[in-house]
Amino acid sequence: MTHYLDNAATTAIRPGALEVMVPLLVDGYGNPSGAHRMARSANRVIDEARETMADVLGSTPGHIVFTSGGTEADNLAIRGAVESGGVAVCSAIEHHAILDPVEYHGGRVVAVGPDGRIDLDRLADALDDRVAVVSVMAVNNETGIVQPIDEVVALTRERAPQALIHTDAVQALCWLDLAEVLADVDLISVSAHKFGGPKGVGALVVRDRASQLRPLLHGGGQERGRRGGTHNVAGIAAMAVAAAETVAERPIRVPAVAARRDRLADGIRAAVDGVIETGVVSTDRSIKTANMCHLCFEGIESEALLFLLEKHDVMASAASSCSSGAMEPSHVLSAMGFDRALAFGSLRLSLGYASTDDDVDAALAAVPPAVARLRARG
Numbered sequence: 001m002t003h004y005l006d007n008a009a010t011t012a013i014r015p016g017a018l019e020v021m022v023p024l025l026v027d028g029y030g031n032p033s034g035a036h037r038m039a040r041s042a043n044r045v046i047d048e049a050r051e052t053m054a055d056v057l058g059s060t061p062g063h064i065v066f067t068s069g070g071t072e073a074d075n076l077a078i079r080g081a082v083e084s085g086g087v088a089v090c091s092a093i094e095h096h097a098i099l100d101p102v103e104y105h106g107g108r109v110v111a112v113g114p115d116g117r118i119d120l121d122r123l124a125d126a127l128d129d130r131v132a133v134v135s136v137m138a139v140n141n142e143t144g145i146v147q148p149i150d151e152v153v154a155l156t157r158e159r160a161p162q163a164l165i166h167t168d169a170v171q172a173l174c175w176l177d178l179a180e181v182l183a184d185v186d187l188i189s190v191s192a193h194k195f196g197g198p199k200g201v202g203a204l205v206v207r208d209r210a211s212q213l214r215p216l217l218h219g220g221g222q223e224r225g226r227r228g229g230t231h232n233v234a235g236i237a238a239m240a241v242a243a244a245e246t247v248a249e250r251p252i253r254v255p256a257v258a259a260r261r262d263r264l265a266d267g268i269r270a271a272v273d274g275v276i277e278t279g280v281v282s283t284d285r286s287i288k289t290a291n292m293c294h295l296c297f298e299g300i301e302s303e304a305l306l307f308l309l310e311k312h313d314v315m316a317s318a319a320s321s322c323s324s325g326a327m328e329p330s331h332v333l334s335a336m337g338f339d340r341a342l343a344f345g346s347l348r349l350s351l352g353y354a355s356t357d358d359d360v361d362a363a364l365a366a367v368p369p370a371v372a373r374l375r376a377r378g
Helices: 017-028 039-055 070-082 094-103 121-126 149-159 232-273 302-309 331-335 357-377
Strands: 064-069 087-091 107-111 131-133 162-168 185-190 202-206 274-278 292-297 346-350
Touching: 017 232, 039 185, 039 202, 039 232, 064 070, 070 087, 070 131, 070 162, 070 185, 070 202, 087 094, 087 121, 094 107, 107 121, 121 149, 131 149, 149 162, 149 346, 162 292, 232 274, 232 292, 232 357, 302 346, 302 357
Parallel strands: 087 107, 087 131, 131 162, 162 185
Antiparallel strands: 064 202, 185 202, 274 292, 292 346
């Protein structure tokens, strides 16, 4: 039996999302930009999904721009803001979908503290009247550490009131009430496959302050001219169903997942010496989302650990570029001050809506002996 603990990478599609998706692929394949009956039916599906996503994200339907996923939404937010002039600012722990366009356009990257949260004093220093957009993620994709978005918003409005504020919320929708947490943010990116929807579809909230955002994709004038291209009708409908189910379940799901995550993290820390849990002081996980168990082990390399875990049917990730053969450790851990040797021994065990006690038991049985075996090899 496979024990999947890599939900931060992608989630299993929710049955409700699949149920709405398949008929649209088979019979409801009309192009929503057309004029005939099948096209109008598809357009109604898009409109209903737009209303659902607006409710979930605390916005209005007119603010929702459907995209091909989180990467496109992030790039639209950054590049669309700076193409008319100005610079972008982001934190050093952003996903590369933010870091790369910020750096490409000559933007400013702000350091984080050892706790993995943006250094607000450094952010203040980076803000001036040239800044067009400030992007700070809601939740880090490697560590699960929640960023102080309210403080980022307040500081930006004070120091650079002309700047748009963007949040990559790709990792956040399952665990945080985005309608409340991001109420004062101008641009919000989400991606369906992180919360039980299909891959290849996402959304960007574009509130009124960001109405002059330049499009990345020009074409047929879809999305009010903000994003050209034929709509992925089935994917958009499935994303909306997955988002609505996630929000409805959140009050029960979050504490249940947190309890499993705590048992997992506490069990590994009790069984293995020389392990650091990122973003945690003692056992206080209050600045992390409920799903994330991110650990760094002394004296091992992630790639070898993942190989041993897979042999025991535990699917995880290193949350480090070394897992793909690169020579540099995770940029997130480097920004937090971890030395190279410890960063190369990282392990991300991320739970999701479908995770079970058996998954936790399997990881608890597999991780300690795997670490011991690797350390014994020297």
